[in-house]
Amino acid sequence: MGGLSMDQAFVQAPEHRPKAALAEAAGIPVIDISPLAAGDEASVDALAAEVGRASREWGFFVVVRHGVPDDTMARALEAQRAFFAMTPEQKAAVRRDEAAPLGYYESEHTKNVRDWKEVFDLVPREPPPPAAVADGELVFENKWPRDLPGFREALEEYAKAMEQLALNLMELIARSLGLRPDRLHGFFKDDQTTFIRLNHYPPCPSPDLALGVGRHKDAGALTVLYQDDVGGLDVRRRSDGEWVRVRPVPDSFIINVGDIVQVWSNDRYESAEHRVSVNSHKERFSMPYFFNPGSGAMIEPLDELVSDDNPPRYDAYNWGQFFSTRKNSNFKKLAVENVQIAHFRKDLKSIS
Numbered sequence: 023m024g025g026l027s028m029d030q031a032f033v034q035a036p037e038h039r040p041k042a043a044l045a046e047a048a049g050i051p052v053i054d055i056s057p058l059a060a061g062d063e064a065s066v067d068a069l070a071a072e073v074g075r076a077s078r079e080w081g082f083f084v085v086v087r088h089g090v091p092d093d094t095m096a097r098a099l100e101a102q103r104a105f106f107a108m109t110p111e112q113k114a115a116v117r118r119d120e121a122a123p124l125g126y127y128e129s130e131h132t133k134n135v136r137d138w139k140e141v142f143d144l145v146p147r148e149p150p151p152p153a154a155v156a157d158g159e160l161v162f163e164n165k166w167p168r169d170l171p172g173f174r175e176a177l178e179e180y181a182k183a184m185e186q187l188a189l190n191l192m193e194l195i196a197r198s199l200g201l202r203p204d205r206l207h208g209f210f211k212d213d214q215t216t217f218i219r220l221n222h223y224p225p226c227p228s229p230d231l232a233l234g235v236g237r238h239k240d241a242g243a244l245t246v247l248y249q250d251d252v253g254g255l256d257v258r259r260r261s262d263g264e265w266v267r268v269r270p271v272p273d274s275f276i277i278n279v280g281d282i283v284q285v286w287s288n289d290r291y292e293s294a295e296h297r298v299s300v301n302s303h304k305e306r307f308s309m310p311y312f313f314n315p316g317s318g319a320m321i322e323p324l325d326e327l328v329s330d331d332n333p334p335r336y337d338a339y340n341w342g343q344f345f346s347t348r349k350n351s352n353f354k355k356l357a358v359e360n361v362q363i364a365h366f367r368k369d370l371k372s373i374s
């Protein structure tokens with residue numbers, strides 16, 4: 023389906039291939055976040071502590087009673103399925119290209135191995151088209167498919183609900199770090215580079231050799247992920263380094279803190295490595311919302327979280343530059359190593 027056929031480009035190195043039977047993770051926290059809306063201060067504090075513990079111990083957690091309306095979800099999921107059910111020609115009409123990275127794409131690479139998936143990327147906020155686009159600058163303009171009634175509206179509605187949820191989670195993360203509740207909100211203004219990805223993982227003839235998404239960490243601030251009931255998201259467990267499967271929970275979102283939260287928190291929280299396993303008989307759908315700051319943001323450990331005893335562990339880096347370098351490297355197979363926050367890690371030996 024979708025024109026994917028199993029060739030060498032998909033084959034993972036032996037050490038990165040998924041094991042046939044993977045334990046379902048016991049203990050990934052499932053957190054009811056409804057106390058935030060109820061607003062009782064003591065319950066919100068307890069909730070923030072729970073989010074803090076999950077971010078520290080796993081970098082991943084599942085939220086339920088999150089306030090996203092059922093019909094908003096239903097419309098978005100229907101739009102997603104309708105999109106991938108279109109013909110290859112219809113999908114190709116909104117295909118991404120090197121200068122304009124949004125739209126349909128079936129040839130993403132993670133760490134230089136091709137992923138067994140097709141995607142559609144969109145941004146909730148389109149920047150005004152730049153009068154002159156500098157050489158190499160990416161254009162974040164949506165490519166809406168024609169002949170798919172309601173698609174755009176459903177996803178715009180979904181994006182609004184996601185932003186509210188992501189800001190609520192940012193508040194909980196800020197509180198959990200002892201910061202002002204709205205301390206992180208200023209990073210997510212109108213210039214934010216947040217994007218939504220619709221993922222479709224078709225059945226794969228060799229799920230023992232390929233991955234839907236190769237192992238990676240999310241580079242942004244926070245990811246709010248919908249997954250259907252098929253299962254396939256694997257997280258590397260911090261306590262022992264084992265890969266474990268995240269069990270699908272109905273009416274939930276999976277939240278993971280990204281590299282930016284890791285840097286802001288000066289390593290109190292760590293973004294976890296994850297990947298997607300595929301299977302030979304069932305297609306799978308997922309939909310991550312990548313909550314990202316504006317491209318001008320400088321990312322560095324927050325002042326309140328560093329001290330003489332706990333000096334900053336990272337040099338400041340420009341998010342926009344990091345983001346476009348990363349996006350370009352997912353586009354095709356490259357010889358160079360992907361940019362990582364580790365490249366901005368200070369050599370602490372020289373500080374102490």
Ligand SMILES: O=C(O)CCC(=O)C(=O)O
Binds near residue numbers: 221235247255296309
């Ligand atoms: O499909 C999933 O469950 C996760 C996808 C993912 O990790 C990503 O797109 O960054």
Ligand SMILES: [Fe+2]
Binds near residue numbers: 238239240296
């Ligand atoms: Fe991811």
